[in-house]
Amino acid sequence: MRIALDAMGGDDAPAGIVDGAFEAAGEGRDSLEVVLVGKRDVLDSYIAAKGLAAPNVSIVDAPEVIGMSESPSTAIRRKRDASIPVAMNLHRAGGVQAVVSAGNTGAMVASSLLQLGRLPRIERPAIAIYVPTRENGGTVLLDGGANSDCDPHNLLQFAFMGSVYAETQLGKASPRIGLLSIGEERSKGNELTRAAYELLERSTLNFVGNVEGRDVFAGKVDVVVTDGFVGNVVLKFTESIIYYITSLIGDEVRRHALARVGAGLMRPVFRGIKRKLDYAEYGGAPLLGVNGVVIICHGKSSSLAIKNAVLAAGRFVAGGINDRIRRKAEETEQ
Amino acid sequence: MRIALDAMGGDDAPAGIVDGAFEAAGEGRDSLEVVLVGKRDVLDSYIAAKGLAAPNVSIVDAPEVIGMSESPSTAIRRKRDASIPVAMNLHRAGGVQAVVSAGNTGAMVASSLLQLGRLPRIERPAIAIYVPTRENGGTVLLDGGANSDCDPHNLLQFAFMGSVYAETQLGKASPRIGLLSIGEERSKGNELTRAAYELLERSTLNFVGNVEGRDVFAGKVDVVVTDGFVGNVVLKFTESIIYYITSLIGDEVRRHALARVGAGLMRPVFRGIKRKLDYAEYGGAPLLGVNGVVIICHGKSSSLAIKNAVLAAGRFVAGGINDRIRRKAEETEQ
Numbered sequence: 001m002r003i004a005l006d007a008m009g010g011d012d013a014p015a016g017i018v019d020g021a022f023e024a025a026g027e028g029r030d031s032l033e034v035v036l037v038g039k040r041d042v043l044d045s046y047i048a049a050k051g052l053a054a055p056n057v058s059i060v061d062a063p064e065v066i067g068m069s070e071s072p073s074t075a076i077r078r079k080r081d082a083s084i085p086v087a088m089n090l091h092r093a094g095g096v097q098a099v100v101s102a103g104n105t106g107a108m109v110a111s112s113l114l115q116l117g118r119l120p121r122i123e124r125p126a127i128a129i130y131v132p133t134r135e136n137g138g139t140v141l142l143d144g145g146a147n148s149d150c151d152p153h154n155l156l157q158f159a160f161m162g163s164v165y166a167e168t169q170l171g172k173a174s175p176r177i178g179l180l181s182i183g184e185e186r187s188k189g190n191e192l193t194r195a196a197y198e199l200l201e202r203s204t205l206n207f208v209g210n211v212e213g214r215d216v217f218a219g220k221v222d223v224v225v226t227d228g229f230v231g232n233v234v235l236k237f238t239e240s241i242i243y244y245i246t247s248l249i250g251d252e253v254r255r256h257a258l259a260r261v262g263a264g265l266m267r268p269v270f271r272g273i274k275r276k277l278d279y280a281e282y283g284g285a286p287l288l289g290v291n292g293v294v295i296i297c298h299g300k301s302s303s304l305a306i307k308n309a310v311l312a313a314g315r316f317v318a319g320g321i322n323d324r325i326r327r328k329a330e331e332t333e334q
Numbered sequence: 335m336r337i338a339l340d341a342m343g344g345d346d347a348p349a350g351i352v353d354g355a356f357e358a359a360g361e362g363r364d365s366l367e368v369v370l371v372g373k374r375d376v377l378d379s380y381i382a383a384k385g386l387a388a389p390n391v392s393i394v395d396a397p398e399v400i401g402m403s404e405s406p407s408t409a410i411r412r413k414r415d416a417s418i419p420v421a422m423n424l425h426r427a428g429g430v431q432a433v434v435s436a437g438n439t440g441a442m443v444a445s446s447l448l449q450l451g452r453l454p455r456i457e458r459p460a461i462a463i464y465v466p467t468r469e470n471g472g473t474v475l476l477d478g479g480a481n482s483d484c485d486p487h488n489l490l491q492f493a494f495m496g497s498v499y500a501e502t503q504l505g506k507a508s509p510r511i512g513l514l515s516i517g518e519e520r521s522k523g524n525e526l527t528r529a530a531y532e533l534l535e536r537s538t539l540n541f542v543g544n545v546e547g548r549d550v551f552a553g554k555v556d557v558v559v560t561d562g563f564v565g566n567v568v569l570k571f572t573e574s575i576i577y578y579i580t581s582l583i584g585d586e587v588r589r590h591a592l593a594r595v596g597a598g599l600m601r602p603v604f605r606g607i608k609r610k611l612d613y614a615e616y617g618g619a620p621l622l623g624v625n626g627v628v629i630i631c632h633g634k635s636s637s638l639a640i641k642n643a644v645l646a647a648g649r650f651v652a653g654g655i656n657d658r659i660r661r662k663a664e665e666t667e668q
Contacts, residue, residue: 069519070484110643134581145516148524182566185403190563191480217578229524230564232516235569237547243553247468248610252603262599269586269593277581296652 003313004087006039008065009103015085018046020306025054035096037062037087057077062086072106088115091292098293098313102301116292121329125289126158126163130282133219140165141224145232152195155225159205160328161288162223168319178211178221243278281306283312293317298321337647338421338430341372342399343437344635353382354640359388369430371393371396371421396420406440422449425626432627432647435637442527443480449539450626455663458621460492462499474499486529489559494662495537495622496557502653511554576611602638616639617642620650
């Protein structure tokens, strides 16, 4: 299996990305080939300086780079030789089976739509984010930020794509679908969620109704559906409150001598929780609904996150998720 | 000062509410009178059984109760003798200067609009939630859930009401206003936020641009503006992730003997953080934009939360927040 990795995208590019590529290549061995897409001279000299070598890592040259805050639509039009579109074209041509990037998310979405196209009956692709839960093996939230304005049919499509994700990647039978809202009753929510509620209820999906934050973290559902604005806001809040609480603990510990000893004794606890909550462990988020396997990583991805994302891309390819989405789309009433 | 307290609203009503009323009355002494609004027989027997007595607590009878999950509009129309509308009528007639309730939020909003009306130039009232931050003395987020669907002008009005809150109640000069979105650039967000961005930028408010979760908890702004759907989702996520992390710590501590000792030593730390994050300490959230002082409390409010809410109501009355909102509305271009 060949996976293209955007070597120029992300805050830690290219160093952290290249390191992650070699780590993944080491773990994946014979079954995996990582194709680094980026400025060949930059990559060659980094690899030589670090003395990295692996038979299953290769480079495809992409002389341009799309910056993290560039306008996606403009960048995609003007920079055809940037790492993201070059990787997507490679995927479309069958040269790789997946594309992984920690670069400009909007550019990834735009380039996926342009170069790979959508799956039949999917109007909008969605970013599917794995959320660790206290019980029941995690949940998938979508859309994590590909579509800021959605209509009810988009949410229905997110629901069945999420259902396929939960089946194929999380091993869940008949995944329970929840609609993110502000109260359990069907009347609670906004115009969008009330209309989506009706569509979900009429569908063949295992829709269990509205859910709120506590249901998500408790693992009450396997799929959480929301528009990309709310999904992205919520993910960023979740991430930052984890950092906030950690900082508060640090502030308080510094003020209490005995608590410093206690914090030392609790180190394995904090380490276990950090591992559970760290997105780096979960390997990026697939953009579902495009005609290919596209994995979007956090801009701050470390080499660990990149390694896990490349390995996750392999699992998405192996799981045949797109064939299942195609079939599910045919079955689902819309 | 006389404050009406809905004795029948909230998961712990009437016991926790009545206890909170007497605690507030004890702290407020001569300057405060708490008027319990609810079923007189139920309240009388609870007060007698507990042996509670205070010269500055009285009862106004309201023979009906609006349930927590009743449809607000129907309930307000049909149950004119329920504690919420009775308290609001008392406020309108000048018998009290504020109303506090942990009951049905939708009914509180509907009854406030019907019985008290709106302040001039305010189209929609908003729930203003105090959010503790690591630095800079907290921020106020609105709307916390009164309006699920908003237009850009609503958000502009929330911004100046929040600005007045931050000035009068948090003592901040020229409060910094942030628009909750999914990226700093003005192009980031959804249709609503992009349009609201333009209005905020043209206003006389101290608008600093888009903010995300990390900015909120870091105290980068004094006011966070968003629609009531997103605001409510975010607040519930924040609340439940605090519970989730606490639970994860508990799960892990039970598995490590030494960590149990560590947790014991860290107790003052956890207590300090719990106090910082506990909404019960902050005393409910005002519904801003109505012609009166209305404080909405969490449905799970304890007697401590109710006590703090009653005392906070007193501060809102004393701060003259509505006169300031009236003036600010006249000054602000719309």
